[in-house]
Amino acid sequence: MDTEKITPMKVADLAFDLKNPRLPEFGLTDKSTETEVIKVLWEAMDVKELVMSIAASGFFRHEPLIVAQETRKNVVIEGNRRLAAVKVLLEPALVKDLNAEVPRITNSAKKALQALPTLPGTRESAWRYLGFKHVNGPAKWSSYAKARYIADVHRNFGVTLEDIARQIGDTHKTVQRLFRGLMVIEQAERLKVFQRDDRWRNHFSFSHLYTGLDYDGISTFIGLRPETDEEQEPVPNEKKEELHELCLWLYGSKREQTPPIIETQNPHLRYLDAVVSNKEALAALRGGSKLTDAFEATRASSIVFSEALVAAKQHLQKARGMLSTGYDGSTELLRIAGTVATLADDLYEEMNRKSNPGKKKRITEDG
Numbered sequence: 001m002d003t004e005k006i007t008p009m010k011v012a013d014l015a016f017d018l019k020n021p022r023l024p025e026f027g028l029t030d031k032s033t034e035t036e037v038i039k040v041l042w043e044a045m046d047v048k049e050l051v052m053s054i055a056a057s058g059f060f061r062h063e064p065l066i067v068a069q070e071t072r073k074n075v076v077i078e079g080n081r082r083l084a085a086v087k088v089l090l091e092p093a094l095v096k097d098l099n100a101e102v103p104r105i106t107n108s109a110k111k112a113l114q115a116l117p118t119l120p121g122t123r124e125s126a127w128r129y130l131g132f133k134h135v136n137g138p139a140k141w142s143s144y145a146k147a148r149y150i151a152d153v154h155r156n157f158g159v160t161l162e163d164i165a166r167q168i169g170d171t172h173k174t175v176q177r178l179f180r181g182l183m184v185i186e187q188a189e190r191l192k193v194f195q196r197d198d199r200w201r202n203h204f205s206f207s208h209l210y211t212g213l214d215y216d217g218i219s220t221f222i223g224l225r226p227e228t229d230e231e232q233e234p235v236p237n238e239k240k241e242e243l244h245e246l247c248l249w250l251y252g253s254k255r256e257q258t259p260p261i262i263e264t265q266n267p268h269l270r271y272l273d274a275v276v277s278n279k280e281a282l283a284a285l286r287g288g289s290k291l292t293d294a295f296e297a298t299r300a301s302s303i304v305f306s307e308a309l310v311a312a313k314q315h316l317q318k319a320r321g322m323l324s325t326g327y328d329g330s331t332e333l334l335r336i337a338g339t340v341a342t343l344a345d346d347l348y349e350e351m352n353r354k355s356n357p358g359k360k361k362r363i364t365e366d367g
Contacts, residue, residue: 006064008115011087014065015073016080021148022141025204027197034087038094041084048100050085054113055103059086064117066126077123078130086113127153131168144206147182150175161230176227180234181210184224184243187233193244200252200259208250208262212269217277222246245286261291271295316340 016037018030026040041047065079076083088094090110092102105113127149134141135149153159159167165175185206188194196204212218223239225231235243249272252260262268271291275281281297296304319326327333 006117006119009065009067009074009118010115011083011090011113013074014067014083014116014118015075016083017075017077019152020077020080021145021152024148024196025142025144025206027202035094037080038084038087039098041081042088042095042098042100045081047081047084047088050081051088051102054082054085055089055105055109058109059113059116061117064119066121066129067118068122068126069120074118076118077121077126078133083116086116089113123152124157127157127159128167131164135168135170142206143178143210144182144204147178147206147210150179151182154179173227176230177210177214179230180224180227181206181213183232183234184209184213184222185247187235188243188247191237191240191243193240194247194251198253198255200254205251205262208265208269211265212246212250212262212272215269215273217273217275218246218269221276249285249291261285274298 016034018028018032018037022045023032023037023040026044028037028040038047059082063079065076065083068075068077088100088102089105090113092100095102131149131153135146140146141149150161150164153164154161161175161179162172165172168175185194185196189196213224218224221239222242223236225234248256248258249261252258262272268291271294275285275291275294275298278298281294284297285291285294
């Protein structure tokens with residue numbers, strides 16, 4: 001870093017970077033206000049910790065903000081969290097409706113924060129530094145922010161994905177996977193089968209998608225081209241409806257009043273992968289069955305039966321062990337136990353007939 005180029009710049013003259021790859025995850029756009037940006041940074045990106053640090057120790061002058069001249073504005077392309085922290089200290093009212101506690105600082109401390117150290121730069125000249133720091137370095141972004149950053153550098157500056165991977169110290173395959181995931185989302189939006197703003201939850205779980213695309217069943221379901229193709233439209237147009245279904249299952253839709261069926265990557269992505277690979281299970285899911293129920297249709301009945309039987313035994317053993325302290329004499333519970341006993345007898349007799357035709361000796365685990 002060329003410290004000779006570090007110059008102070010008034011906080012009032014500095015603008016937040018509305019092109020920051022992290023902001024769209026939280027519903028911010030290039031039309032968002034400064035107050036909206038600060039609230040998101042405060043709530044989601046630990047600005048409160050920076051506020052406490054700067055209030056106690058001042059602003060670290062040897063780590064300047066990187067500022068680009070864009071559309072007649074001094075845009076902070078690196079250091080938005082620090083800028084937000086300083087603005088909050090100077091004007092605590094910016095977060096008053098968040099019930100946030102902002103430490104008071106002296107007038108002399110406020111005066112020292114009126115101007116911050118800055119270093120001039122451009123997005124193109126700074127992409128390597130930003131990429132190393134936020135994609136694979138100490139201040140990592142989310143997978144969606146990483147993907148947006150990679151795509152912006154690739155498309156805006158003509159840098160190959162391989163070179164991006166090399167510069168940021170990551171593997172080429174990981175960069176390709178992130179890029180492909182973003183291309184799928186952008187293609188779905190162009191085809192009008194998905195809108196990020198319409199997703200069921202506020203947080204955009206991009207990792208659900210780019211991880212799911214690595215599953216053979218899911219990738220085949222939408223006809224996905226390999227990540228090595230580095231396509232901007234990796235899904236064939238004839239798979240438009242399947243792409244819509246996948247996005248709906250992953251993210252839901254407020255407009256369609258449909259919550260997502262993927263709650264966690266493990267095991268739900270694995271379940272979905274199996275379901276879309278099985279015609280019967282897929283039909284059940286499309287017909288309104290729960291993901292777990294549709295998944296059962298993909299499994300061999302012998303395995304489901306065995307697991308159910310073992311689980312029943314374990315639950316009964318648990319109930320038996322708690323009988324002396326857990327049963328209060330309730331006739332309702334006694335009726336349930338009677339039903340369980342009848343079911344168990346019927347199940348055993350039928351299994352015994354299939355296993356030992358003509359024999360009625362009861363077989364147990366003890367012989």
